[in-house]
Amino acid sequence: MVGSEHDEALADAFDGQAAQFERAPVQSDPAALERLVRAAGLSADSLVLDAGCGPGLVSEALLRGGCRVFGVDLSAEMVGRARRRCAAFGDRARFEQGSLFDDLPAGPFDAGISRYVLHHVADPDAFVRRQVELLRSGGVLVLCDSTGDPDSERARALDDVERARDKTHTHNLAGGQIVDLFARAGLTDLRLSEEAYSLDFDEWFDRGTPVDTKENVRARFLAGPHARGFWAEALPGGSVRINAIRAIVRGVKP
Numbered sequence: 347m348v349g350s351e352h353d354e355a356l357a358d359a360f361d362g363q364a365a366q367f368e369r370a371p372v373q374s375d376p377a378a379l380e381r382l383v384r385a386a387g388l389s390a391d392s393l394v395l396d397a398g399c400g401p402g403l404v405s406e407a408l409l410r411g412g413c414r415v416f417g418v419d420l421s422a423e424m425v426g427r428a429r430r431r432c433a434a435f436g437d438r439a440r441f442e443q444g445s446l447f448d449d450l451p452a453g454p455f456d457a458g459i460s461r462y463v464l465h466h467v468a469d470p471d472a473f474v475r476r477q478v479e480l481l482r483s484g485g486v487l488v489l490c491d492s493t494g495d496p497d498s499e500r501a502r503a504l505d506d507v508e509r510a511r512d513k514t515h516t517h518n519l520a521g522g523q524i525v526d527l528f529a530r531a532g533l534t535d536l537r538l539s540e541e542a543y544s545l546d547f548d549e550w551f552d553r554g555t556p557v558d559t560k561e562n563v564r565a566r567f568l569a570g571p572h573a574r575g576f577w578a579e580a581l582p583g584g585s586v587r588i589n590a591i592r593a594i595v596r597g598v599k600p
């Protein structure tokens with residue numbers, strides 16, 4: 347069931363961009379997916395909640411690593427893709443359309459994971475707390491997302507550009523702010539790692555749900571100020587590269 351207006355906007359946006367998202371270089375990069383599974387450090391056969399599972403790229407990597415997965419996503423198109431992608435894993439993989447905040451027909455979970463979801467949610471604390479609630483004691487929570495900047499002015503400027511490119515964007519948090527979310531949710535043994543990566547501006551823009559023109563967004567993004575975790579650089583030849591840092595944060599439910 348889709349609840350709030352924001353959830354409805356997310357479901358629409360991701361129904362529309364599911365195909366492009368599934369083959370986007372950053373999202374589908376097998377080496378990055380492998381590193382994420384390694385950073386999660388889960389035991390074989392763990393039952394994992396993939397919160398905002400999208401087309402099942404993270405789920406598939408976890409399934410290959412021996413986990414079982416329950417994925418939930420607001421977008422029917424994303425859930426259909428996740429089911430098809432992970433069909434070979436039979437009943438080790440299950441996907442349902444709906445919100446993370448619905449009553450879920452599975453759990454408690456040994457682990458929860460979300461990738462590139464936090465910057466779309468209206469209430470980051472509630473998003474983390476909800477996953478913690480669904481974990482067993484001793485369960486592991488892993489969150490991977492692109493980052494913003496610890497300086498609030500730079501972070502706000504980035505969020506403005508991001509929202510011009512995608513109306514469902516809320517906030518890119520800095521790595522330390524994600525750690526603080528985990529601490530406030532009562533998780534222990536916190537770890538943060540960062541990975542640098544890059545994207546092509548056009549590829550990024552073209553799969554968004556913009557509220558401004560590509561030219562305006564490019565100009566505003568290049569003008570800065572440069573956020574530490576996501577900034578644009580003009581390359582010789584005319585293309586624009588986005589230099590980005592994603593955070594992977596892991597914690598344990600006592």
Ligand SMILES: C[S@@+](CC[C@H](N)C(=O)[O-])C[C@H]1O[C@@H](n2cnc3c(N)ncnc32)[C@H](O)[C@@H]1O
Nearest residue numbers: 360398399400403419420421445446461462463
């Ligand atoms: C950028 S995609 C990431 C997909 C996937 N995690 C990946 O990295 O390949 C974000 C997804 O989160 C989903 N989403 C956002 N908020 C959600 C919520 N409250 N409950 C379920 N899904 C949600 C969206 O529908 C969208 O498909």
